[in-house]
Amino acid sequence: MPALEFDINKIKNDxxxxxxxxxxxxxxxxxxxxxxxxxxxxxxxxNEFYTSxxxxxxxxxxxxxxxxxxxxxxxxxxxxxxxxxxxxxxxxTKGATEAINLVGNGLxxxxxxxxxxxxxxxxxxxxxxxxxxxxQQTGAKLIALPVNDDGTLNIKQCxxxxxxxxxxxxxxxxxxxxxxxxxxxxxxxxxxKEINSxxxxxxxxxxxxxxxxxxxxxCDFYVCSxxxxxxxxxxxxxYGRYEALNALDVYQTGGEMIDKVYLTHSTYRPAxxxxxxxxxxxxxxLGFSAALDYLDTLHSSNIQQYENDLFTYAVEKLxxxxxxxxxxxxxxxxxxxxxxxxxxxxxxxxxxxxxxGIAVRAGHHxxxxxxxxxxxxxxxxxxxxxxxxxxxVDIFINSLKECIDLLD
Amino acid sequence: xxxxxxxxxxSIDKASxxxxxxxxxxxxxxxxxxxxxxxxxxxxLVPGCESKVWMFVEFDLKExxxxxxxxxxxxxxxxxxxxxxxxxxxxxPEQVVNIDAYEEFDKLGLISHLSASRGNxxxxxxxxxxxxxxxxxx
Ligand SMILES: Cc1ncc(COP(=O)(O)O)c(C=O)c1O
Numbered sequence: 001m002p003a004l005e006f007d008i009n010k011i012k013n014d015x016x017x018x019x020x021x022x023x024x025x026x027x028x029x030x031x032x033x034x035x036x037x038x039x040x041x042x043x044x045x046x047n048e049f050y051t052s053x054x055x056x057x058x059x060x061x062x063x064x065x066x067x068x069x070x071x072x073x074x075x076x077x078x079x080x081x082x083x084x085x086x087x088x089x090x091x092x093t094k095g096a097t098e099a100i101n102l103v104g105n106g107l108x109x110x111x112x113x114x115x116x117x118x119x120x121x122x123x124x125x126x127x128x129x130x131x132x133x134x135x136q137q138t139g140a141k142l143i144a145l146p147v148n149d150d151g152t153l154n155i156k157q158c159x160x161x162x163x164x165x166x167x168x169x170x171x172x173x174x175x176x177x178x179x180x181x182x183x184x185x186x187x188x189x190x191x192x193k194e195i196n197s198x199x200x201x202x203x204x205x206x207x208x209x210x211x212x213x214x215x216x217x218x219c220d221f222y223v224c225s226x227x228x229x230x231x232x233x234x235x236x237x238x239y240g241r242y243e244a245l246n247a248l249d250v251y252q253t254g255g256e257m258i259d260k261v262y263l264t265h266s267t268y269r270p271a272x273x274x275x276x277x278x279x280x281x282x283x284x285x286l287g288f289s290a291a292l293d294y295l296d297t298l299h300s301s302n303i304q305q306y307e308n309d310l311f312t313y314a315v316e317k318l319x320x321x322x323x324x325x326x327x328x329x330x331x332x333x334x335x336x337x338x339x340x341x342x343x344x345x346x347x348x349x350x351x352x353x354x355x356x357g358i359a360v361r362a363g364h365h366x367x368x369x370x371x372x373x374x375x376x377x378x379x380x381x382x383x384x385x386x387x388x389x390x391x392x393v394d395i396f397i398n399s400l401k402e403c404i405d406l407l408d
Numbered sequence: 409x410x411x412x413x414x415x416x417x418x419s420i421d422k423a424s425x426x427x428x429x430x431x432x433x434x435x436x437x438x439x440x441x442x443x444x445x446x447x448x449x450x451x452x453l454v455p456g457c458e459s460k461v462w463m464f465v466e467f468d469l470k471e472x473x474x475x476x477x478x479x480x481x482x483x484x485x486x487x488x489x490x491x492x493x494x495x496x497x498x499x500x501p502e503q504v505v506n507i508d509a510y511e512e513f514d515k516l517g518l519i520s521h522l523s524a525s526r527g528n529x530x531x532x533x534x535x536x537x538x539x540x541x542x543x544x545x546x
Contacts, residue, residue: 348482351484406430
């Protein structure tokens with residue numbers, strides 16, 4: 001396939017939210033790690049569903065319902081294609097958080113005090129707290145991979161740690177939301193698979209920027225959120241290698257997920273249906289489907305190349321400011337810059353940057369153990385996406401300099 | 409409105425550019441005494457804030473007037489805190505309930521800093537002061 005032109009002006013124009021002014025300045029949106037903006041086609045898909053396609057799925061034998069069901073299941077197929085897995089291995093959830101909780105609950109009856117769960121200090125709270133709960137409920141031991149002082153992983157040391165501790169589950173992030181650092185997953189998964197451990201990958205940050213081939217990655221579970229991949233909020237994806245997925249206990253129960261219901265007991269349908277009870281987020285699924293179409297037109301290799309260039313440009317500019325400390329790993333990153341200016345509180349700079357129309361995040365980024373590990377109270381986080389321009393970077397850097405001047 | 413408050417906020421009121429407003433707020437924060445570390449306890453922390461805000465609100469029993477002290481690890485929140493202190497410190501409960509911080513912040517062009525979503529602790533502080541004053545009256 002010939003490399004398509006990556007026309008940034010056209011792309012930026014596809015995102016209506018980016019066309020507004022904040023505090024009389026053009027919005028520079030650098031908080032895509034929290035949630036991405038949505039292209040018009042996603043907004044249109046949701047609108048169209050409620051305007052002309054609305055019906056419940058998997059129920060009615062009428063035209064509208066059949067059409068809605070077809071579109072809904074096509075979205076599952078597209079998601080499976082995106083990750084190179086089977087459609088029946090895709091479960092809709094309300095987000096990455098729920099997907100992790102679903103797996104945690106699904107393992108509860110199998111875990112006991114002889115089991116070990118390995119997480120890492122790089123995790124988002126969503127990939128920490130559910131495992132603390134599982135550990136409390138079952139007596140399973142919860143331990144963390146050793147993380148270097150700079151927030152990177154020593155892969156050899158981590159692989160040895162996995163082989164030594166023989167976990168039943170290794171659950172780690174594909175990319176850190178606080179730093180943007182990409183985890184070198186392959187050797188860690190290999191080490192875990194050698195001792196037959198289950199592996200869950202938190203793909204909330206990586207799913208769009210890195211478009212993983214999950215078959216090749218060889219993990220058992222992978223979770224992500226639609227809203228961090230151009231799609232609507234309230235929808236997430238759980239991928240489970242079919243055998244591992246179907247072996248999980250059911251999470252929530254009710255209609256749709258059952259096979260036969262008697263008054264005192266029921267039998268369940270096989271995965272993914274047994275994890276999808278109740279009326280699903282149909283509009284969200286169709287919006288996500290449009291998001292995947294949009295990503296498909298851009299091609300992941302173009303996206304990655306553009307995002308890498310933009311990141312390199314931003315890093316160059318940022319390090320040229322005296323007094324800036326960057327905490328992100330710069331050589332292997334999804335496009336997130338975590339930094340501080342001298343010992344200034346990130347809250348102040350984020351508030352001042354907002355005056356210039358610049359949206360960044362300040363704080364611990366739902367990764368308190370990581371902040372503690374790095375000896376920080378918090379950071380400023382500028383997270384880039386392929387719809388950001390080099391001009392956005394220039395405005396960001398110039399405004400940051402002005403904000404710094406305001407501090408003394 | 410008390411004279412202290414007028415004096416303290418005069419420069420913020422006069423600032424036309426938003427940058428100047430913030431500069432004045434931060435300068436104001438610098439005039440607040442630093443809370444000694446022994447008082448920066450978890451109990452005194454306003455919960456759920458990205459910035460740390462410590463506060464103590466009491467009524468002076470003899471004078472029946474409000475005593476508020478506080479500190480923050482951020483410049484802007486500390487400045488906003490200084491405004492709140494200037495607004496309420498030394499007032500009787502009756503005077504306190506008659507002063508609407510929202511109105512005053514609005515006049516100063518700072519109302520967005522009192523929204524719950526800012527999570528900066530200032531709103532919680534105002535609410536606590538008002539609740540305690542109400543309690544004292546009834
Ligand atoms: C790495 C990571 N994991 C999990 C989550 C949770 O995602 P959600 O809030 O969409 O469920 C996030 C969101 O910030 C994240 O960045």
